[in-house]
Amino acid sequence: MEQIPFFIFAAIAVLSAIGVISVKNAVHGAFYLMITLLQVAAIFILLRSPFLAAVQVFIYVGAVMVLFLFAVMVLDIGKEELRETFNQQGVIAIPAVLVMLALIGYMIIGGKVLAPAGNLTDDVLIGNSTEVLGKELYTKYLFPFEVVSILLLIALVGAIVLVMKDRKR
Amino acid sequence: MLTLTHFLILSFLLFSIGVAGVLLRRNIIIILMSLELIFNSANIALAAFSYFLKGLNGMVFVVFNITVAAAEVAIGLAILVAVYRNRKTVNVDELGDMKG
Structure with a gap:
């Protein structure tokens, strides 16, 4: 249950x-x-x-x-x-969101999953998915892992540079 | 019995609420929070597909997605602090200088 x-x-x-x-x-x-x-x-x-x-x-x-x-x-x-919370475009935005809700809800309910199932057994999924995930992350997905680490470094440096006060003036 | 549809509908409800927040609110901090809601709805959908298709790709993608979201929040809040320092406002309606 x-x-x-x-x-x-x-x-x-x-x-x-x-x-x-x-x-x-x-x-x-x-x-x-x-x-x-x-x-x-x-x-x-x-x-x-x-x-x-x-x-x-x-x-x-x-x-x-x-x-x-x-x-x-x-x-x-x-x-x-104390200012006004919402902006003035609700007349357009709310119907747009509702139409999107209806359309994708229709697609979710009427859709069928055609992707092939993977080879993980329930045993792996319930028992030690963390171990399997770690092994995959350091072997098959090593390159995306490194790219993401560089992205984090750029975000770190960028955030510091953005909020640093200009010392020249 | 829980099916994939349950999780996809929950994910899509959170996505719609996030989109509505981005479109309707004026406070830029609330807009960034709505973006976090959208990220989370995508994560739910990816993890659900990963579980119901018995593969790991979705879970790996969720890990990357959370990392990118953390970077996005750091940069977004840094830009917000820089803008507030210059303009003294967090209201997006008053930040329309780049509008053509």
């Missing part, structure tokens, strides 16, 4: 995601987003990927949300609260 936990996690995730985009205060939005990210980690557990769940909690809930809260704190945007 996995359905009951799935529906609980999914309902909390969707409700707090709606909370993210509808609250006025950015700090409250950050906390709602944290709830959504934790539910997504639980969904990863239901998909038998404990490594992904741990990474989700460490990186998203740990690092990314702290970065968001830090930015909100540094920028001191409390005074922005």
Whole structure:
């Protein structure tokens, strides 16, 4: 019986995601987003990927949300609260989103998976998917792994350069 | 019994909410949070395909996706701090100088 936990996690995730985009205060939005990210980690557990769940909690809930809260704190945007929350393009945006929801929902429900199934047994998926994932990451996916590490280095240097004050003036 | 469709519908609901947030909100920090929602919906879809097709490619892709999202947030918030230092606003409607 996995359905009951799935529906609980999914309902909390969707409700707090709606909370993210509808609250006025950015700090409250950050906390709602944290709830959504934790539910997504639980969904990863239901998909038998404990490594992904741990990474989700460490990186998203740990690092990314702290970065968001830090930015909100540094920028001191409390005074922005009283302004109008939504912009004026809701008349166009809401029907567009609803049409997209209907179209892709129709495709998801009517679609059929034609991709060939892989060769992993349930034993591997439930037991030690982390070990298999690590071996794949360091052998078959070594080049993307290195590229992503260079990307992280560029992001690190770029973020420092962007927020550094110009010393010449 | 949970099927692939359950996870895809959840993923797509989160994706739509993220798109609605990007389109509707004015606060640029909330827009970045909505982008995180979109990233997460893609991660759910990839992990679900990985599990139901019994392959590892989706899970590897989720790991890379989370890394790229972390880099994106770092750069995005750095740009936000730089913009706020110059313009003293986080309202995207007032940041339309590059509009043609």
